[in-house]
Amino acid sequence: MTSHDVTVTGFLVLLATLVGTEIVGRSRRTPVPTFSQMMTRIMRTRTGRVGLLVAWAWLGLHFFAK
Amino acid sequence: MARLGSSRRPDSDPASQISMVKDSALALPASPPAPQGLAERLVIIAGGVRQPIVAILLLISLFTVLSGKPLDGLLLATVAMALAWDAGMNSRQAAAAARVVSVPAAPDRSSAELLAPPDAWRLRSRPPRLRLVAIGSTAAVVYALTVGSFTRYSWPATAGVVGIGASVVVVGWGGPTRQRQVPAKFTRIGAFTWGTLFVGASLWELTALLMQPNIETSSYAHPTISTLTDPLLASIPGRFIALLGWIALGAYLVER
Numbered sequence: 001m002t003s004h005d006v007t008v009t010g011f012l013v014l015l016a017t018l019v020g021t022e023i024v025g026r027s028r029r030t031p032v033p034t035f036s037q038m039m040t041r042i043m044r045t046r047t048g049r050v051g052l053l054v055a056w057a058w059l060g061l062h063f064f065a066k
Numbered sequence: 067m068a069r070l071g072s073s074r075r076p077d078s079d080p081a082s083q084i085s086m087v088k089d090s091a092l093a094l095p096a097s098p099p100a101p102q103g104l105a106e107r108l109v110i111i112a113g114g115v116r117q118p119i120v121a122i123l124l125l126i127s128l129f130t131v132l133s134g135k136p137l138d139g140l141l142l143a144t145v146a147m148a149l150a151w152d153a154g155m156n157s158r159q160a161a162a163a164a165r166v167v168s169v170p171a172a173p174d175r176s177s178a179e180l181l182a183p184p185d186a187w188r189l190r191s192r193p194p195r196l197r198l199v200a201i202g203s204t205a206a207v208v209y210a211l212t213v214g215s216f217t218r219y220s221w222p223a224t225a226g227v228v229g230i231g232a233s234v235v236v237v238g239w240g241g242p243t244r245q246r247q248v249p250a251k252f253t254r255i256g257a258f259t260w261g262t263l264f265v266g267a268s269l270w271e272l273t274a275l276l277m278q279p280n281i282e283t284s285s286y287a288h289p290t291i292s293t294l295t296d297p298l299l300a301s302i303p304g305r306f307i308a309l310l311g312w313i314a315l316g317a318y319l320v321e322r
Binding site for chain 1: 114117119120122123126130135137138141142145146149152153213218219220221223224226227228230231232234235237238239241242246247248249251252253255256259260263266267270274277286287288289291292294295299305308309312315316318319320322
């Protein structure tokens with residue numbers, strides 16, 4: 001397994017864990033919140049709301065803008 | 067920020083606010099004296115920098131500058147500083163309020179949140195109408211087709227992304243656009259689970275970035291997310307899909 005494969009596998013494992021956490025969060029009796037609940041909780045303050053929206057805007061800048 | 071909406075909520079009217087203050091146990095004290103001198107202003111900003119979101123934005127800003135995009139980094143740092151100032155001023159006002167009157171306790175809400183400025187938007191109580199969703203979706207497709215047809219990192223693409231990005235951030239500064247139920251404070255295990263996931267992902271990306279020959283040269287052996295997505299974003303259909311996903315994520319966040 002090359003270092004390229006290790007790096008890519010790491011990202012895939014993280015993605016799978018994210019999906020798995022969301023599935024666990026959607027099951028009835030669990031202390032783990034869903035992604036949506038977490039976003040709503042973070043965005044309850046102006047700092048959290050604007051901070052997340054700026055992070056989103058940065059994604060667009062990073063991948064497309066000069 | 068000035069009021070952005072033409073329709074105000076009843077509680078944003080100064081007259082009604084005065085009557086609310088008279089009737090309510092939450093009697094707001096006069097605002098604390100305006101900060102004077104550079105030292106006091108720096109203390110206020112330092113107070114706001116402790117907010118995790120502000121700290122994260124500053125870190126992103128630093129790495130953006132290091133990777134050769136000083137303008138993006140400056141933009142991020144400016145917003146982070148504005149947020150730090152806003153959060154610091156809110157904390158200061160909350161501290162002043164706590165000294166003068168007792169603020170009624172509310173579970174999971176700090177006094178700074180209770181004293182936060184009113185929202186600029188009239189809150190919707192329902193999801194957007196189907197017609198509005200159809201118009202918005204069509205506009206998003208047209209936008210993604212247009213901006214996606216431009217070469218990456220070109221001025222037209224930059225203008226398109228900066229335009230929509232800045233607009234959404236301005237909307238966000240005005241507060242939420244619809245009524246929503248804010249979940250109660252998460253349990254430790256809940257916060258730990260998501261926190262670990264995001265910190266782990268950030269560290270993995272950072273490791274790949276630092277393993278490159280240098281911060282501006284991508285590496286096949288240690289690809290970052292940017293390097294992995296380059297083949298997708300090299301084509302017009304790929305950029306169209308990515309832009310559509312980016313807009314959908316933005317719309318999702320604005321609805322939170």
